[in-house]
Amino acid sequence: MTIVAVENLCKSYKSLTAVDDFSFAADKGEIVAIVGPDGAGKTSLFRTICGLIQFDAGDVTISGYDVSTRFDRIKPLLGYMPQTFSLYPDLSVEENLRFYAGLFGLTGSQFDHKKGPLYEFSGLGPFYDRRAGDLSGGMKQKLALSCALIHDPKVLILDEPTTGVDPLSRRQFWQILKQLQKQGATLIVSTPYMDEVALADRAIFMHQGKKLAEGPPDRLTERYRGKVYRVKVEPSTERVGQIMDIGNVDVRRFGAALHVYTSASTVDDRLIGQLAEIGIEPDRIEPIKAGLEDVFIQLMGN
């Protein structure tokens, strides 16, 4: 069942086109990850879905209600967590939660029932009286999420919730999201981290306001055309230059190794020979399955 439907959405600011004829849908209980570099239009897309900015053309509906005309019906269904921390730093964790509970019309006793489970899964319980401004980055994001969850929204829009958060907190954060999904929530999450995309049910690649590709993360990697080799050598600029000189290949640093890309889809014995000539033994070269990032980079280049 479709909960969120975005059709042919266009939004531009003066000369800049932020969202360009973008369509997608999210089903009930689904996690959709929107992936793209900075400036891809993710935030503009989310802000239009949340009714915060007006769009130029297209349709956005949530639970069948049109965002531009029936936003009052959507508000109780929607939880939004913006990219920048937008809570009151001078209020404590509990005061922030209580404030949002009040805005959603919860009574004092309703809030007291609600805060227990929220503290439990967020791990914020011991910090209930700490000022929000004094929390660590990961804690802040958990508090922001808790505030967005105070009214049990059916749809959660999370704009880069884990950017700038340490890896452990990121993992915990995604465990929370998975838990919410089990409870029937629909989540639309933007992220710059490819490892998080693999945790989503569906990924949408976004670039310059347009949709590049869409599908389950493991299926998206099959879209890669060509072959990727992992070359375990010191990823120095010199090495990159040497390999580029072979021609018909592309090279990128990938952690402590290099990824070499060829357009041929089968293993290229000639390439392995040429690499040996510049001193890279065949046992350091390993053909690998293309990852999401490889796919994204290839799609962006086209």
Next chain:
Amino acid sequence: MRRMILALMKKEFLQVMRDPNMLRMIFLMPIIQLVVLGYAINTDVKDIHTIVYDYDRSELSREFVRSLSAGEYFRIEAPEYPVLDAARGFTENRYTAALIIPEDFSENIDRRLPADVALIVDGTNANSAAITVGYAGIIAGQFSRKVAGMSSPITMRQKMMYNPESESVNFMVPGLVALLLTMITSMLTSMAIVREREVGTLEQLMVTPISTPALILGKTIPFAILGFLELSVALAFGVLWFGIPFVGSWPLLYLLSFIYLFTTLGVGMFISTITKTQQQAMFFAWFFMIFAIMTSGFFTPISNMPQSVQYMTYLNPLRYFMTIIRGIMMKGSGIEILYPQILALIGFGIAIFGMSWMRFSKRVK
């Protein structure tokens, strides 16, 4: 709706209480300003340092000098410089007046001839110079009648109503209370709204079911309450510390202050719609305050201003509130007297609050 407004108000008070600067601004600032302005802005002219060059050196001339120094206005001192160099004392701020009694002073009086004396006054402060000349003239007139038996057909008997001692503090404190109320409510409201925009919480509020009217009320009512607190603190301090009289009706003053708050809260809200940061908001609020203070009659009477500026003062809501608060406190004026000012305030309140409400609603939509 009610629950949302209460949640917002509670949050606003929590934030104010958490901010030590805010607390200082609300409670300490009025007292410091009252003390400083109550004592420093003293338009009373007393203890005028005066040197006397008495070339007559007669019994009569000494009596004339004594009559000058009898009151608390003139303090007579011996000259330090020769008379031709008397101006040096003015530039060195040693005295502000010099009296020269020529040698034929007593002789002329004995012969029933006009006797001239010269009074030279430092005119740097035009206001107190004029008052000095006035005092001296009155004393000279009394002296003439007494000593020479010269009687003028008109005798003016003066009586100052409402502020018989001409205590400037009685006049300044009510005005200052009006200023503080204006400043606190317009500045704090604008800064509190802009802060939400700066931090990004305003956007977060937009995705909650809170309606725009509830948002506006939740953001303005706390500052209206703080305004009343401010008013009470300042009034209590003025009455208890300075002992200024409060002749009129307290309930009427609070009622009219309530009406006036629509204007100041509206101004605060309006400023928040044209600014992006708290600094900008503060700057605009300050700009508004300067205009409001200068054309309110707080320092100088409006009737002393050039005609064109006098017309401009009609656009200043503070002007009307200034008249109201001074009228109620000093003269005990009631509605039957103050109704033109009250009507003006109601008009300003509706216009400014209404316009800001519309602008604000449009901005958050």
